Each structure stands twice: as C-alpha cells, then as structure tokens.
Amino acid sequence: MKESLDFIYKQQKELSVIGGIGDLLGWDQMTYMPPRGADDRSEQTALISKMSHEKIISDEFWKHIQILSENIDDLSEKDKIVVKRLKKDVEKSRKVPSEFVERFAKITTLAYQSWEKARTKNDFKIFAVDLEKIIELEKEYCGYINFPGPRYDCLLDDYEEGMTVEKLRIEFTYLKKGIIEILDKIKSSKIFEKQQEIKFKLNEEKQRFLCNIVIEKMKLPNDRSRLDVSTHPFTTGMGDDDVRITTSYNRPNPLFSFFSTIHEAGHALYELGMPKGEYKDTVISDSPSSGLHESQSRFWENMIGRSKEFWKYFYPVFKKTAPAHFKDITFNSWYNIVNQVRPSLIRIEADELTYCLHVILRFEIEIGLMDEKISVNELSQIWNEKMDEMLGVVPKNDVEGVLQDMHWSGGGIGYFPTYAIGTIYSAQIFRKISQDNKNLLSEIRNAEFENILDWLRKNIHEYGCLMDADDIIKKACGQGLNSKVFVDYLKDKYYEIYQI
C-alpha cells in the first residue's frame, strides 16, 4: 500500500511536470517561435505527448491504482478521492490503443492543413475528405470507450464529464427558443433599426494600456502571470505559479483585445486558484470540465465586463485614453455600443445574445454527424439553412460558414457545447453572487473585484475536480445547469437596452 501510494503520487507529480513542459512548447509556438522553428517544435511536442501518454497508460501505474482500489476502505479520505479519480481517468485512457492515438494525431495534423487550404481556396471539398476520416475515427473512439447511450455522450464526456445529449437538449432547446424570442423583439425595435456598426480605432499602444489596467484591476498577479500576443487569444498554465494569457491587437474591432483579455484573465484566475495544499500535484488540482472553465472566462467577460456598472468605471478610463474618439459618445450610447446585438456569421465575433445560437447550431450538426443522420457532403448546405433559421443571416461562402472554426480539424467534436454550458453557468454564478453580496454593484462600479474573486475561489476554484462541474455549480448556486437563469438575465438586460 505504502509503495503503491508513493508510486501514484510520484507518477502524478511527473505527469504534472511533463504537462508543464508541453504547455511551454505550445505557448512559445503561438507567441514567439520563429516560423521555421515549426518542424523541430512538432518533434519536441510529439516526444512530450508520447512520454505523457506512456506514463498514463503504463502497466505499473495501473497495477498500483488497482492495488489501492481493491483496498480503498483502508485509505485516508484524501487518498480515496485521488485513487477514485485516477482509476476513472486511467481506465478510460487505457481503453484506447496507442496505435489509434498515433493514427488520430497523424490524421488531425493533415486535416488541419487541408482545413487551412480549404479556407484559402474557399472550397469545403478540400477539407471534406479529411473530415470524413475524422468522423470515422471519432466513431472508432466511441467504440473503444463503449459508453451506453448515443455516441455523442461519449465525446461530450471527454470535456464535460457526466453531461449527456438528453440533458443538454432540454437546456439548449429552452435557450434557443428564449434567445430567438428576444432577438425577434429586438429586431422589431426602433433602436435596432437605427443602430450603426461600431467604427472607431485604438492604436496598439492604447489597447495594450487598457488591457493592462483591466488585468491589474482583476488582480491577475504579475509575478505569476503575463500577457502576450498571439493570433488567437488563449490561456496556458505551465506551472502552479505560471499561468499566461494572450490577446491580439490587430482585429477590426478595437474592443476585441480588451474583452478577450478579460476572458482569458478569467481562465487564468481559475487556473491560479486551483487547490494547492494537500492536492497540489495531484489529478484533483485541475478543472473538472471545459464548461466550468468557460464559466470563469464568460463570467468576467460578460457578467462583469459587459455590465453597466463595469463601464461606470471604465468608460472614463477609455475616454481619457482616447479623448478624440469619445468626445461625441455619451455613457449610455457607449454602453449600448458595447452590447449592440447584430446577428452575424462568425461565432467568435458574435454579440452576447446571439453567441449561443452559433454553439447550438454546431451541437445539432455534430449530433447528426455522429448519429449518421447528417453526412459530410451536405454539411455546407445544412449549415447555411440553420444560420438562416436561427439568425436570419446566410453565409456567402464556406469560409464565412462551415469552414470558420478549426475545432473539427483537430477532432474536437463534442467541445462546442462547453461554450454555451460555461455561458449558462456564468449567469447562474452571477445571480448567486448578487444574492450573497449586497454591495456587488457598487464594488463593480469602483472596479473593486476582491470580493468577487474571493467568492469564485471559495465556491468554484478551490474544488479543483473534487466534484464534477454540475455538482460544484449545484453546491455553489443551489441548482445545476439551468438555462432559464441565463435567458432571464438576457431579457432583463436587452429589453432595457432596446427599450422593449
């Protein structure tokens, strides 16, 4: 027992060290690596992935996990929790043959290239061949895991343990209906009719200045984090005290960098808040789900960052930073600009209201692909029909449509729903914090976020994956995933803005 315990803790520690190395390789590739470093980098990354995978599925590791599982009653509470978590994770990993993992990695590498090429040539067919292969691989994967119920449950489980198509369908149906109802009312409003596209510019230096102010206010510690630049913003934690975020300053919308920085800082605060103490360097010191992770970024980005109170503090800051742009913009019109609803084609540029419709569209399509009710060759057409049905806009071409996201090229089927799950959770969290803290609005107005961060640490972050995501939310907010809370929030907010 002692030997087995020593082994599993040492193994987890090593996996955590190896994971950190892999994260640095990835971060550097996206931020600073000279372009031609890519070939060597891919070999470095492959070596680290292989090492990590071999350690996870090693027979010795499994042997010790089994010994401990058979004697689970003799373990301390902490050891019990760690062993149960490990058994679940390792058992799942061991179901998948290494040969499959390699094959999957090869095909997704090629698929990423064909996806890029398809975008350049604006020709979905170039990507379709590889996407077919990926769908087949995903089915093969589900075969190894051998879950009861629909295949999509098995894919969902990789990102959102315990979540099922059945549960999600109920929430997403309600959400879709709710958003479309609000959207229809907005579209018939006078304000919508008159509203114009946001057109103003902020140079990189000013954008950078504003991003640095907001992460300072959010208490992202600069001795444990940093902000860099990459094409697509992301967060990566390469150590307990080293979690980095990125943004991009050259997007058409100059607010992109500001909101994406808030979003990524939300992820980073979560990573930095993971349980240390007795669970340091164990599987417990990790997020239980992508949806819960996203709830943290969405919370800061939308619930805080797009709120009227937040802009009471930041509108003057923006005005001072770019006086020329703001001289004709009142606080109210600025708040409306920040929250302008405008059904559009690209998910990552969508407004707060319509964003989840983009996600639900992908969810419906992915289920169809896995159930064999949708075939790859009709994807483009189905995509466009659904866009028209839900958002009332139709892509002129596949680059604006089915080719816009890279996720499928990497085999990430089942991931998209976590964006909407996180968004729903974020509204539930916000409602609960509002109930718990009567000074919340005045704190936000003064950009004083200590109590908010404190609440998140105690109720979300410090659980790591001691429970699954929905149970953490249940304990924190009184109920699990509930899209009604989010729809109510949207109604309150957007009916006011559009005077409905």
Add this chain to the structure above:
Amino acid sequence: MKESLDFIYKQQKELSVIGGIGDLLGWDQMTYMPPRGADDRSEQTALISKMSHEKIISDEFWKHIQILSENIDDLSEKDKIVVKRLKKDVEKSRKVPSEFVERFAKITTLAYQSWEKARTKNDFKIFAVDLEKIIELEKEYCGYINFPGPRYDCLLDDYEEGMTVEKLRIEFTYLKKGIIEILDKIKSSKIFEKQQEIKFKLNEEKQRFLCNIVIEKMKLPNDRSRLDVSTHPFTTGMGDDDVRITTSYNRPNPLFSFFSTIHEAGHALYELGMPKGEYKDTVISDSPSSGLHESQSRFWENMIGRSKEFWKYFYPVFKKTAPAHFKDITFNSWYNIVNQVRPSLIRIEADELTYCLHVILRFEIEIGLMDEKISVNELSQIWNEKMDEMLGVVPKNDVEGVLQDMHWSGGGIGYFPTYAIGTIYSAQIFRKISQDNKNLLSEIRNAEFENILDWLRKNIHEYGCLMDADDIIKKACGQGLNSKVFVDYLKDKYYEIYQI
C-alpha cells in the same frame, strides 16, 4: 550492424530533440517567465536533464557504440566519423557516476545562491565555503576522467578538446606581455591623458532600432531567429531553424546593447550554419569547442564591429538616429570613443585591448586552485594583487573583484580561457579573410557582409565538429592558435588610435 546503426542515429535524434526542449526551458526562464514560475521550472529542467543524461549513459547505447566500434572498418566514412565521435563523448560521460552528477548539481545550485548572497552582502566568505566544495568536486571529477598531465587539462578538455595548460601557457604568456606593452605605451600617450569617459544616452527604442538594423545587415534570418531581452545577453539554439539571441537595453553604456547584439548574432549565425545534410541530428552538427564558438561572436563584435570601416556605415546611421547626441562628435572622435582603452575592474565591461588580461588572470588563478598552490581563503587578496600587476587598478571590494563572475558558482572552472582563445582565433580569421578577399574593407564600409558570412560558413561553420577546433583553424587559416596574430592586430589598431 544495421540494428546498431539505426539505434545510434535514433538515439542522437532523440537527444537533439530533448536538448532543444531543455534549451527552450532555459531561454524562457531568462526572458519571459513570471518570477514565481521558478520552482516549477527547476523541476521541469531537472527532468529534462535527467532524461538526457540517462539516454547518453544508457547501457544499450554504449553496447551499440561498442559493436560499431569493433567493426569500424566496415562502416561508411560518415558512420565512422559519427561512431568515433560518439565513442569519445559517451565513454567520457560514462566515467562519471550519476550519483556524482546529482551531487554536483545540488552543490552548484546552493553555491549560486551563496554567490548571490555574498555579492549582496559584499562578503566573499559567504561564497568561499561552497567554492571550496566545488573545487573538491572538480578534483573528484578529474579523478573519474583520469587524464594524464595536470588536472586543469581535464577541465579544459570539456570546453576545448585537445587544449592543454602547456599550449595555453605559451600563448597566454606572449599575449599578456604583448597587451601590457601596448597598454603601457597607451598610458603614456597624450590622447590617453586627455580622454574622457563616454557619456551619452540612447533610449531603449533607439537602441532597439539600431540593434535590429545591425542584425538585418548581418543576415540573421528573422524566420529562424529572434532578438529578445534578458539581464545577461545570451544565444540559445532550440532547433536547427530556431536560434535566438538576447540583449539588455538598460546598462550604463548605451553601446552595450549594440555590441552585445552583434556578439550574440555571431554565435547565432554559427549555430544556424551547422552542417545539415547527412550530419543533421548527429553529434557532428555541433561546435567542437567553446573557443571556436567564441571566435565567431568575437569576430563580428571586434574585428567587424569595432573596425573603422564598419563605422563608416554605422556612424551616419547612429547620427541620424540620435542627432542631438552626435552633433558635436566627428567620425574620428566617435571611432576613438568606441575603441577607448580604459583599464577597469569588470571583465564584461572591459575594452578590446585589456579584455584578455581579465581572462588570463582567471586562468592563472584557476590553475593555482586545481594545483593546490592557491587556496580559496587567499583568493580575494591574490585577485587584487594580480589586477594591480596586470591592469594597474585595484578593486575596492570583492563585488568588483573576485565575486564579479557567476561562472565558478556553477562549477565552470576551465571555461574562462575559451574567451581569450576565441578572441585570438577571431584575429586569425580576420587576417585570413583579408588575404582571401581584396574587397573586404569596401564591403565592410557598405555593411555588405554576404562574402564574409559565406567564408565563415565554408571554412568554419560547415565543419561542425568533424575536426577539433584547432584543426579547423589550421585548415582555414594556415596555423593553429597563435596569439602573435592578435597582438599584431592590436598594435596596428591601437598605435594608430593613440598616435604611438
């Protein structure tokens, strides 16, 4: 045979991949890592070092090297060369017990801390205890390697294969005498009497601008390299096509960033010029010695960067970049400022003429430490006496004296001489290029460095470690290490500047 060949090439490839990962970990630590990332980073670095060491000394690797060595006559020319090189390297590494390697790593980590503390408190005694231990470890190391001749030969060999105390003493004696003779003449000159300390400022943006111009002119490819900032400038190659340099913009001398960038770019061009083709991913694709590596940086920094012709191009560039500073400085006075001789206490701030005296001082002390003719407790006094004897200046305290370099805290005894070796080689290379290319001076005047780089590639870089350093220099320049060439160069240059 086939199996053994496959194994050793695969092993070299993996060592090269692991090495690149370790280099990225180090680079990031010195450039971008948030301060508190240090703990996790040290574990990541330790893991990678251990992996690398275990691979090098693995019995299987050794077995295959032995099989191939026993059948060396049946191998192709290329395989012969690789196997011989590997045998030499691996045999040496295997002589040292892993237990010793770990002990050495631990003590040097502690010694670095006590060195830093000793500097803060300006108290050599704090460092002396650990330095004693390091000297003992170095002796123990020499015992494992078991070289004939003095212990220092064994330490030298790690950085400068084939170099011996006997050979170096001849060159360094000549060099010391030559420099002191020139220095004495300069000190009695009128120009020296009148010269004033360089006092001008360039903000970071301007320094950065100038650094970027010079690396562009040197053809450091920006798709295979990049320039960042760190406390101490360095070069690191983390892939065949990813070699990065750093500089520092906040030193008292605003020219520091410019010259250190040229210096590091010289190292980087060498790394980028290593043999690819059939020797890619083999031990051959590496520098044979630290001295030869330093010859490349010193060549660009001094022979090119401090030459009159170089400033014909760059003086106007500087003048245009900082017109206010240059309005009263003529070309000639600027050239003299850049080459001002000023005996001083700190090696890394020394001028071109006196630099090697700092190195020779350390060489003499290190030999004394290894021969047990100098003890650690008298180091500070001996240091100061030697400074007075060679340079005519005496440190006011140990921070300006024996505590100035970090090298000994890391166990790097035997490394300092390579700085002077590289400097001597650089003068030999410059003389040979001058003979081979009659247009050299006009090319430098126009900052056209293609032919120079081409010469270096063909005569130095592309050999990798197919020969040892001195043989490469012999083949390229007609003779091995020869300090007379460097002393002649110094005389020509400085007698002109000081009108002697």
